[in-house]
Amino acid sequence: MTVSPSRLLERYGLLAVWAIVIAVFGILRPDTFMTSANFSTILGSQAVLVVLALGVTITLTTGDYDLSIAGVLSLSAMLIAVLNAQHGWPIWAAILAALAAGAVVGLINGMFVLVFGVDAFIVTLGTGTVLSGVVLWISDSQTISGVSNGLVDYVVGKTLLGVPIAFYYGLILCLVLWYVFEYTAVGRRLLFVGRGRKVSRLSGINVTRVRWGALVTTAVISAAAGVLYAGTTGGADSTSGASFLLPAFAAAFLGSTTLIPGRFNPWGTIVAVYFLVTGITGLTIIGLASWVQSLFYGGALVLAVALSNAPRRKQLRDTEVG
DSSP: OOOOHHHHHHHHHHHHHHHHHHHHHHHHOTTTTSSHHHHHHHHHTTHHHHHHHHHHHHHHHTTOOOTTHHHHHHHHHHHHIIIIIITOOOHHHHHHHHHHHHHHHHHHHHIIIIISOOOHHHHHHHHHHHHHHHHHHHHTTOOEEOOOHHHHIIIIIOEETTEETHHHHHHHHHHHHHHHHHHSHHHHHHHHHHHOHHHHHHTTOOHHHHHHHHHHHHHHHHHHHHHHHHHHHTEEOSSGGGGGHHHHHHHHHHHTTSSSTTSOOHHHHHHHHHHHHHHHHHHHHTTOOTHHHHHHHHHHHHHHHHHHTHHHHHHHHHHHHO
16 A cells, blocks of 8 residues: 555654754754764653653543643652652652552542543643642742652663663653553553544443543653652752643644654654754754743644644545545
8 A cells, every 4th residue: 555745744744854953953063962972861851751741642642631740740759859858768668659649639630520520621720730739838848859869870870872761761651652552452442532432432431431540540650750850850849840741742742743643642752752852952052042942842832733633624624525
């Protein structure tokens, strides 16, 4: 079966643009951009964002928006810092507590969305705000450092092939989610629910269970991103988690325009993360101010949402014509 050039461009256009971006910045700043140290930094520094963006693709696939992911990340990182650094808990116990807190938040989100019928956008916006207050409360609005070196070593202290091991955590999660989406009944249910809840119910799928499970899974993965954040910084602060919210959604939506256009997919998401970070890094190296990061992520989100809706609009037009 022959694939048309337009279809190939739709699938792999972002990869081509990414290669062009690398080439342009490599020509402009070969001594600083085209170095192994720079690429190692780009790959290893984005593990938190990669994990968070991959997590949010699960709820987006079911048609729900989870805006509490940044709050869960902050809560997870702060719990580890408070329990481990201040109260002397073993690091493994603090990590389990952080992941459990994420699961509880997901269950609460699911209760309000699926039992009380409140829109997921409103619920998660509210719970994310509540979590920000909880983080300020348990930390007394302070930055807490001194997290166990055991966690730090297994996030940024060790390297594999010259790249911090944190990069491979995101890669492993991407592989797991890709397998789930493509080869399991759970993945198919997630896709069916996202495409049509009424039809899914008529087909015998427990839509409530699928959506609730997606909310809990996204929250737990967001908590895992918080664990990585605590390991990356060696501590936690009460406000930095909010800076990941927009980039995570920008990467998820931009990722849905590539490889499998029209679907939130793990490989597209991870490509989108590194495309965006490569662009921001290159622009910073050539001397643009720090505001370019917000401009880049915000513009990418708007453009990505518009592009991700293009296949759906085309399908509707074809249906009307038919």
